[in-house]
Amino acid sequence: MTTTALEGAVHFTNTSEAVRAWVHGWALSRGAVEPAALPWGFTVSLGLPGHVMSHVLPTADEATVRELTGGATGPGVWLKAFVPAESLASWIAPGWSLSGAPGFLMSIALDTNSARTPAPPPCLPRGYRLRTWTDSGVVHARVHAPDGTVAARGQTSVDGTTAVVDKIETHSAHRRRGLGRVIMHTLVDAAAERGATVGLLASTAEGRFLYEATGWHVVAPLANALRVPDPVG
Template sequence: MDRVVRAWVDGWVLSRGAAPPDVEAWGCTIDMGADGHVTRHVFGALGDDVDGAAVRKVAGAVTGEGVWLKVFRHPAVVGPWLGDQWWVDPEPGYLMTLPLEQERGPLPAVPDGYRLRAWSRGGLHRVMVAAPDGSWAARGQLAPTGATAVADQITTSPAHRRKGLGGLVMRTLQRTALEEGAETCVLAATPAGRGLYASLGWTVSAALTSAKSTGPRGGDSRT
């Protein structure tokens, strides 16, 4: 398995409280046990190294709903490998990394009226930003796993975007990763988040296809 993929898997499992991954020749299987997200199969190769035959074989063995595939290649390539029971997100995600030696200097200031809170529990580090009226404005969390750390669930409220809050959350988490002894941060970015992370020095390792089994009858199930 590619080392960046394995780093992401290990941190994501910790971040989401999932079962330890079962390693396979093609990647790994992770049990989540949630409605709509029972299990996910993560393929271990990147880009042109992804084995289409392996993706077809694993996907073809899935019969139930709520099983996800994560394949590190563009949806335009992966989609034709899958049958009618699969909903494929047409927009790619992105596996991204950041070398932490550049995470130096002062952190951004918290905007006037906003409040930042950071805490750690159960091996996770969390950051929350509250708006001036006390409502939620932004959040994120970090799962350190040794030399790498995974940033996850980075979100900014639509009402509070374009105020630097996403960057504030990320820089706080990146600094925490550095203090924890990590050398590299890893995350899976949405198309919307890619620009923010790129502005902070993150680079793309591969496109990411997300596909969900909708069962024998198919249907659109975007959860």
């Protein structure tokens, strides 16, 4: 395995260090038990239909990926590797396929200076309202549309000095109205208030542009693979 030095990232000297920080906060955000540390990385047990567990590789190479994917025979097992999607696609064993579009792990330094004057939050369009709450250490934010439906959402967990921003989503009918910026501003401020000094998130290629516009930096590519059900018959 190789460890890649980072350019433009904050608080981390290499990809492996950043991924190790991210996986603990991601498991907390998803309500999973503490990730199990293994020689090649971590296993996070979620126990959900279609997402039984995730193997997370802070670094990845062909031999490790082939061994892991070759030994997983049941569906609903995921593998998260911080390598280009084309590399992961060529390494996974039969019965596995890439899932979703290629993404990125991203980071940002958080301003924890309590003496600063907070930047004004982005304004919500008329009729929209923001709701926040904390549950089991995870801060949730929702923007509701004038008809009461959820227009945008997101959440963040804080593990030590690292905040993991997760599940950021804006409904297609409410995009291009600044709702994503409101959610991100709310979650980042909440994390800084709880002592986090660095934020991490897993982004889609589409979301990357929103995050880069607000100061986030790409740490590494992220590709996901899924063990699919065996053919019937």
